[in-house]
Amino acid sequence: MYKIVKKVPLNPTVTMMDIEAPFVAKKAEAGQFIILRVDEDGERIPLTIAGYDREAGTVKIIFQIVGATTEKLNHKQEGEYIQDFVGPLGTATHTEGLKNVCIVAGGVGCAIALPIAQKLKAQGAKITTVIGFRSKDIVILEDEFREASDRLFVMTDDGSYGREGNVCVPLKEMFEEGETFDQVITIGPLIMMKFVVEATRPTGIPVLLSMNPIMVDGTGMCGGCRLTLNQNGKKVTKFACVDGPDFNGYEIDFDEAMSRGMMYSNFERHAHEETCNLFAKEAK
């Protein structure tokens, strides 16, 4: 059992938790993830390591409430325990040698991008960050990003905060002004990452992105997390949990990944409703 030592809601649908997991905390690196089960008989879900404190032995997770399991997790309070917490899984984000990086993150993807930004900052890289949200009330981690970046653009789709527009707007402007980077790192919804890749393609700057396909074991045993990469015209299958979750953005088959992510949407909708009903009943 793993203790929830801290719980902070970041916005109405995104929550941050510090979990006591000393073995994971000791090894965690930016870009890696954990898999947890909230309770006995619960589903295994992957969440990125959004931070860690090796001394205190805690690991930070930031999750968006999208379905049954994240709903259940959000009902757990500080001091309570979750059943299983395994990691760190996946390979750490490659940051060696990067000196000038543009990070483009959207929504809860910002939680995944933050430790990468912090790590790059610590190794002395120049960091330009673009973070995007639907509207003002769901902006998260702005202060943390400001601290970790040399330059920060905050975007909202409806213009209620920062600049109006999606994350590609400032990115394209920078490219038009002839700015260049060693690497673009993008993390967020698949569709956003796809547009970031397209916006960057003409510049030839390498794009790294973090994929989040449906996973079960997270150790390379089931193959459920497989993705197709297009490597010089050849199709190559990779398992995101062990080969990733970071991949070369130019190689990803986005349409396939989007389609596979929807495999269980009927089941998920139903499960989420059931869970909400259950909690509603308990509350009465």
Added chain:
Amino acid sequence: MPNMKPNKNPMPSQDPKVRAHNFDEVALGYSEETALDEAQRCLNCKNKPCVSGCPVNINIPEFIQKITNHDFEGAYMTISEDSTLPAVCGRVCPQETQCEARCVRGIKGEPVGIGRLERYVADRHNSQSSEKFIPASPNGHKVAVVGSGPSGLTCAGDLARKGYKVTVFEALHTAGGVLVYGIPEFRLPKSIVQKEVDNLKEMGVDVETNMVIGKTLTVDELFEMGYEAVFIGSGAGLPMFLDIPGESYKGVYSANEFLTRSNLMKSYLDDPTTPIMKGGRVAVIGGGNVAMDAARTALRLGAEKVTIVYRRSETELPARREEVEHAKEEGVEFKFLTNPVEILGYHNPDDRRDPKNGFVTGMKCIRMELGEPDERGRRRPIPVPDSEFEIEVDTIIVALGTLPNPLIKSTTKGLDVNSRGGIIVEETTGATSKEGVYAGGDAVTGAATVISAMGAGKVAAKAIDEYLSK
């Protein structure tokens, strides 16, 4: 007087029509009366041909004689000298190619039901005995075991009996390896595996789940933590795919994923938390035990029709005969001499949001014929030109076999593996190329059997004891 009936006592089983819709155990086990009758069929041969067919050389005639003398506990003790998992092996051993294949009664008629008797003895012991294990006095040495499949559990048990402080590190949230995530409940009830794990804990073995060696801790770190030897029993969990177009459509599973969802994540229950595709038409590709398990699981999950597609003919099916028969009785269909060449999916060009987009609709196959035998003596299947045809399916389960997972190898300096990813060991000791590190089971051999994995765990436990007693 021996019982000279030519046939084995049949195994009482659930009615195929009923069991095809539930996950309860199919084979119900002998009664005492049947066990005694079957035991009488053993001729107590002096040269014991059956024993050489058992990978761990259980003294078969001795335990069977004890049954005939109503000394059931004695029979259990005899088996226990060589096997730590008799309730498991009595159920899942491919007896027909091992012990029973050598039984003299098999020359004229059927061999003695050795596996069924072994199961009877073990089940009887487990249900009746209440002896408490007396922990061995600690010898002060610490050993780490990686993986909680049959090889790891056996190695841990043998070492604990000798007084070692053993910790088992398991990547998943439940211990048992393939016995819990692969082999389904209807063939091997999980309570049996749980009992084995509980026994180990009672002996003082620590079982640490959620520990991925190579990630959470490396093998070298285990040594730094004071473990003096490490046994790697991490199995062969890396699934192989067909490498044909369409394998990423929704509804294509590896057998590992399908079985893990159903067994470990319990998506066969009424209100599961982990989803699985149920119902519709299912095709399972492959012909081994794994394929049979996947097919029979799909049937129980409510499939309308389940077809096993195998590229060779029925005689070459590598699965246990009993499982093939059970699958047929339950209504699983077989398409032999057939190989998939492409998986077909749904695309609605007019509506990108059509929820059916990207789901499997069918499979293009080609007919095969058998050519010359290959290096293992099995006739090689070759495609018949221009014989392609399509079948309609909603779910495809790929059960083509598995390879050892490279996770440990890639994080352990000095650990040599062969071209198929199997850890290289000295056969008589399980010693690897790295000092103090031993390995066994599927991690060494690639996908094999429970009993051979168990045997390898025993061999390594003995060698580790010798190594640390030096």
